[in-house]
Amino acid sequence: MSSFFRRKAAAVTFAVLALSLAGGGIAVAQPSAKAPQEAVQPAARGTSNQPPVTAESARSAKAALAAGGVTTLAAANWYTVVNSNGTKARGTGTVIKYGAGQYEVQFGYNVSAGAFLATISRSDSCCIPPAGEISVAPRLGTPNGVFIQTRNSAGTPADLGFTLLTHTP
Template identity: 80%
Template sequence: MSTSFRRKAAAVTFAVLGLSLAGGGIAVAQPTAKAPAEAVQPAARSTNAQPPVTAESARKAKAALKSGATTLAASTTIVVVNANGTRARGTGTVIKYGVGQYEVQFANTVTNAVFVATIGRADACCIPPAGEISVAARLGTPNGVFVQTRNSAGTPADLGFHLVVHTS
């Protein structure tokens, strides 16, 4: 009895699959509408290279490392940064390089840390503007995190953000 049932189930499965591919698969494989001629690919983004470390940034990084411990057992540090590059709350020193380019320096080394950032506002009002955010370890600065913010079109834009750094 079970062999008969398995054969019928297999036959029904193949029949449904065949009908699905014959009916819907052809429509998907050969769309009737063509893309408009004026449709273009989005512009390629920049190389996303970090700006070079300035003497001022290096000086601040060394001062921050001297003021704090260089190793921690495990810690989580937060900072909330306004769009203009000022620190709203949390710890760390914020340096604004250009449109949408920020560096946040901490009193400890963050080279093996985990960085999490999101677009956000410092106040409790309103929903933040839509956009994109990227974080990376700051090249040449062991206690720094580089943050790049962009609008939804991919153009660099000054946007406030929340940054969480977890070291273990």
């Protein structure tokens, strides 16, 4: 009797395997050389490049580092609230506006190993901020700078106010 159940279990196992292979098959994803352009978000197309560091920006960054006078910091959090026109509303750092939706915030210390968090906001206590998108990254070529891009909901660069939080390890 036990051999009957063993044969029946083996038959059922082979039947399930055969039905799985015949009915569902095995799908193997083939890697593609390039993602289709439709799969890329509209806001991400061609907007990931930072503008070149200007002479004014380099001078400002060096002056901020010299004025900071701090070479090693304990872990610290700093914030900066920036208006849509590129002026600093409150917080730390110096703001430079490059073009539509492109900003740089410079600090008096090296933030290249830090973490950054940015959100679209208003500097006043009124109302909900406009809808949009924001990206933040370390500023290339400036160890004490953070680069921010803001876009409207359609992905077009737009001047939007924001709040930047910087954490240095």
